[in-house]
Amino acid sequence: MFIQLALLCLTWTISARPLFTDVPQLVLSKSAPRPLVIWHGLGDTALSEGISSFIEDIKTAHPGIFIYSVQIPLNGTLDEERKAGFYGKAEEQAKEGCDQINSVKELSDGFDGMGFSQGGLFLRSYAQYCDGPPLRNLITFGTPHYGISSLIPCPTPPSLTCLLAARAARAGIYTSWAQSHLVQAQYYRDPARLEEFLDTNSYLRDLNAEGYRLASEGEPGGIQDGGKGLRGIENLVAVLFDADRTVSPAQSAHFATYSPENKTLIIPLEQQRLYTEDWIGLRALDERGGFVREHCPGEHMDLGTGDCGMRMVEKYVGGQNGLASV
Ligand SMILES: *[C@@H]1O[C@H](CO)[C@@H](O)[C@H](O)[C@H]1NC(C)=O
Ligand SMILES: *[C@@H]1O[C@H](CO)[C@@H](O)[C@H](O)[C@H]1NC(C)=O
Numbered sequence: 001m002f003i004q005l006a007l008l009c010l011t012w013t014i015s016a017r018p019l020f021t022d023v024p025q026l027v028l029s030k031s032a033p034r035p036l037v038i039w040h041g042l043g044d045t046a047l048s049e050g051i052s053s054f055i056e057d058i059k060t061a062h063p064g065i066f067i068y069s070v071q072i073p074l075n076g077t078l079d080e081e082r083k084a085g086f087y088g089k090a091e092e093q094a095k096e097g098c099d100q101i102n103s104v105k106e107l108s109d110g111f112d113g114m115g116f117s118q119g120g121l122f123l124r125s126y127a128q129y130c131d132g133p134p135l136r137n138l139i140t141f142g143t144p145h146y147g148i149s150s151l152i153p154c155p156t157p158p159s160l161t162c163l164l165a166a167r168a169a170r171a172g173i174y175t176s177w178a179q180s181h182l183v184q185a186q187y188y189r190d191p192a193r194l195e196e197f198l199d200t201n202s203y204l205r206d207l208n209a210e211g212y213r214l215a216s217e218g219e220p221g222g223i224q225d226g227g228k229g230l231r232g233i234e235n236l237v238a239v240l241f242d243a244d245r246t247v248s249p250a251q252s253a254h255f256a257t258y259s260p261e262n263k264t265l266i267i268p269l270e271q272q273r274l275y276t277e278d279w280i281g282l283r284a285l286d287e288r289g290g291f292v293r294e295h296c297p298g299e300h301m302d303l304g305t306g307d308c309g310m311r312m313v314e315k316y317v318g319g320q321n322g323l324a325s326v
Helices: 049-061 078-086 090-103 118-129 160-170 176-181 191-200 203-207 210-215 250-254 282-287 305-316
Strands: 036-039 067-069 111-116 135-141 235-241 291-296
Touching: 036 049, 036 118, 049 067, 049 305, 078 160, 090 118, 111 118, 118 135, 118 203, 135 305, 160 176, 191 210, 203 210, 235 250, 235 282, 235 305, 282 291, 291 305
Parallel strands: 036 067, 036 111, 111 135, 135 235, 235 291
Antiparallel strands: none
């Protein structure tokens, strides 16, 4: 049974690093490791303390790696960046990230992507819709791939931005205003209100090709059909936080959702039509071994417990272009 503890002290930005005392020594290879793009999560900024120290750790593990952290809006103030996590049109923010990545010459031969929470959805947008250098390994941490069915609670103490966004969302999550101005609303998928979701949502619905496949309308391969889907990437590594009480359901990180009939029953990916009918190429990816379901032991975005963040970095980041590597 999944219990939402709203009063728990929650953080969903990544926490400043615990001490990594024994970063393993890696054998240096001749060519530089593949670059990495990071897309941060809700409430965080591109170069916050937590992200910056994580970047330093990645550079220690993979010497010479180039890392780009997506900043929305580009050159914005910290306050504008934090606000953009809550307010804005998801498709437009995704497009902005696509343009940024295209403008960075170090990324032009391809890169790996690491998305934190909702940042993982934006990197999926890149993979599915953006005309740019190839995204090879996509690693998502606690990303609600099949949506959230309740709002992500504000941290303690809450920011005013978070409280106002939550109040606006509660006033009507499936209004056209919320669906074009509140980021969380654009991946809010309430299984008990599926028709409203399919009628008013576009961002998550299209990313999962859900409206198109149910209605069988539109142009195959178009935006509503999830674009290229996951057919262009080499590996999707989806990390679920086992003690996640922030995203509901936490298993959305592995493309699971609650049953429309029973809100405590989780429908696993293998029983979703998204998978059985392979709407976005996820099943094909899985069948060739390119879909890896990983776990971290902690709460949402706790990368420190069990050294989980660095464990993923060592396994899935720093390969070389031209060599398929998990
Ligand atoms: C952002 O800042 C960089 C470096 O200061 C500058 O080169 C670039 O033109 C700026 N871009 C925008 C859109 O403001
Ligand atoms: C809902 O699912 C749970 C399992 O998660 C089960 O124990 C319970 O009996 C179900 N309730 C109904 C009404 O089917």
